[in-house]
Amino acid sequence: MRIAYPFSAIVGQDEMKLALLLAATDQGIGGVMVFGDRGTGKSTAVRALAALLPPIAVSKGCAFHCDPKDGARRCVGDCGTARTRRSAQSELMSTPVVDLPLGATEDRVVGALDLELALTRGEKRFEPGLLARAHRGFLYIDEVNLLEDHLVDLLIDVAASGVNLVEREGLSVRHPARFVLVGSGNPEEGDLRPQLLDRFGLSVEIRTPKDLEQRIEIVRRRDAFERNAAAFIDLWKRQETQLRRRIVAARTQLSRVEISDEALKWAARLCMGVGTDGLRGELTLARAARALAALRGRRQVQSDDLMDMAPAALRHRLRRDPMDETGSSARIERAMRQQEAALA
Ligand SMILES: [Zn+2]
Numbered sequence: 001m002r003i004a005y006p007f008s009a010i011v012g013q014d015e016m017k018l019a020l021l022l023a024a025t026d027q028g029i030g031g032v033m034v035f036g037d038r039g040t041g042k043s044t045a046v047r048a049l050a051a052l053l054p055p056i057a058v059s060k061g062c063a064f065h066c067d068p069k070d071g072a073r074r075c076v077g078d079c080g081t082a083r084t085r086r087s088a089q090s091e092l093m094s095t096p097v098v099d100l101p102l103g104a105t106e107d108r109v110v111g112a113l114d115l116e117l118a119l120t121r122g123e124k125r126f127e128p129g130l131l132a133r134a135h136r137g138f139l140y141i142d143e144v145n146l147l148e149d150h151l152v153d154l155l156i157d158v159a160a161s162g163v164n165l166v167e168r169e170g171l172s173v174r175h176p177a178r179f180v181l182v183g184s185g186n187p188e189e190g191d192l193r194p195q196l197l198d199r200f201g202l203s204v205e206i207r208t209p210k211d212l213e214q215r216i217e218i219v220r221r222r223d224a225f226e227r228n229a230a231a232f233i234d235l236w237k238r239q240e241t242q243l244r245r246r247i248v249a250a251r252t253q254l255s256r257v258e259i260s261d262e263a264l265k266w267a268a269r270l271c272m273g274v275g276t277d278g279l280r281g282e283l284t285l286a287r288a289a290r291a292l293a294a295l296r297g298r299r300q301v302q303s304d305d306l307m308d309m310a311p312a313a314l315r316h317r318l319r320r321d322p323m324d325e326t327g328s329s330a331r332i333e334r335a336m337r338q339q340e341a342a343l344a
Contacts (some may be wrong), residue, residue, distance in 0.1 A: 003229045004051035008239035012209055012216045013041065018292075019202040019312050020049050021243075023180045025250045026291040028160045029284060030201025031159065031181030033144070033192075033316060037208045041325045042087075042184045043099075044138050049097040052244055057135055062090040064129045064135055064175045065096070073162075074166055075175040096137030098130050098179075099153075102146055109151060109156075113169045126173045131164045134179040144183030155181065156199045186327040198277075201284045203316035205329070250294035259301040266339070268304060273335040276317040307336060 010017060019032045034042050038111070058065035059079035066074040068090040074249075096193040100109065111129030118124060130139070139155075141147060152180075159162050164177040183200065185192055197203070209215050224230040267289075289305040315328035 001122075003233070004047045005222075005225055006233055006236035006240050007045070007048035007052045007242055008050060009225070009232070009236045010045055011221065012211075013045065013206050015204040016042070016045060016206050016313060017217050018283050019031075019204045020045060020182070021247065021295065022288055022291045023050055023182075023201065024053060024248055025252055025295060026287060027178060029182055029287050029291060030199065031139075031183065033197060033200035033201060033203040034182065034184040034206060036184070036186070040184075040206045040208060040270075042206070043140060043142065046138050046182050046204065050097040050138055052240055052247075053095040054244060055092040055094050055246060057090045058093050058202070060091045063147050064177075065093060065159055065178060066134045067136070073176045075180075075232075095163065096133055096135070097135040098137065100130055100139055100141045100147075102143060104130065104151070106151065106154065110154065110164055110166050111173065112166070113171050124169075124171060124173060126166070128175070129164075131158055131177040132175055135175075135177050137179055139179045139181050140182070141183045143226070144196070145183055145185040145205035149193075152196050156196065159199060193225075194277075197316040198280060202288060202312040204312055205315075246295060246297075249297070250291065253297075253299075254291060254294045257293050257299060257301060259286055259290055263289070263301050263303070264307060266303065269339055270306075270310060270335055271314065272275050273339060274314060274331055275319050276314055277319060278317075281317045285309055288313050310336060 007017070016032075016034055020032075020288040022034050023029050056065070057068055059068045059074065059099060062075060064079075066077040066079050068079070098289045099293045105172070106209075107129065109130050111132055112125075112127055113187065114125045141155075144152075157179050158177050159179070162176055162178040164173075166173045181200065221232075264282075264286060267285045271281045271285070285306065286301075288309040289301045292309055293299075293301045293305045298305070311329050311332050314332055318331060
């Protein structure tokens with residue numbers, strides 16, 4: 001296994017790092033869409049975060065790495081029947097990160113009949129796909145805008161339901177598939193369908209850093225890591241441990257963080273002001289602000305939690321306004337200022 005670069009050592013790209021942290025704190029936020037230049041360390045950041053997260057307990061030997069404590073969501077395979085036994089045995093594994101390559105076939109993604117076994121022994125057995133491997137982890141798709149439409153639809157369905165259902169060749173398999181979808185795309189190459197974008201909880205924009213000092217620091221750290229990974233990891237160990245503790249604490253506190261009616265009203269007004277379609281915008285904004293408040297150790301969502309999350313929760317849900325060519329982020333900033341002025 002490749003050694004992951006420490007998450008805390010990533011220079012800049014704060015919006016992307018925060019969005020990933022929030023998605024790891026509350027999977028229900030939905031995935032993260034990263035717009036931006038190539039070679040800006042998107043994949044590195046996802047891998048770094050997964051390596052930072054505490055290991056997960058899984059049912060021993062289960063190909064779907066079911067949660068042994070979650071009887072309702074176990075697969076119908078071996079550990080489904082183990083439910084009737086007193087307790088399923090468990091083991092630890094690190095949070096999975098699965099790459100979905102652009103040329104992947106549907107069989108490879110959802111899983112398929114194990115053909116070799118079927119032909120040699122006449123047995124029907126399910127060969128799990130990438131969705132099974134990504135369960136309880138991250139599914140990363142580089143250049144998601146170039147993915148075939150039918151795969152996109154399929155991913156959207158599974159991401160929404162948390163279940164992968166495969167029915168074909170006399171097979172009927174259903175297994176849990178909950179993952180944080182992380183997509184990256186360059187808006188200049190191929191259109192991103194609004195339906196696809198809307199499925200991502202948050203979207204962030206990253207750019208090649210223009211700051212000289214920052215660029216030098218990136219190269220310096222990268223070089224130190226490549227020369228001696230163990231020593232570099234040791235150097236960042238304390239920060240990594242602190243961040244891990246913050247995520248674990250935020251996950252436990254999450255359900256106790258209050259969000260006031262005033263805060264919900266603020267979010268709804270903002271969404272009306274910028275003109276988002278449907279209600280997913282304010283739902284995501286409220287949820288992301290709550291996760292951020294939890295990460296900040298707060299018991300109640302405050303206005304800066306909402307304001308900090310508004311661009312990432314809303315910018316990919318704005319209707320195109322032919323009369324207004326201002327960028328999405330600028331439109332959100334403007335609407336926030338107008339709302340502030342109205343309240344003052
Ligand atoms: Zn299982």
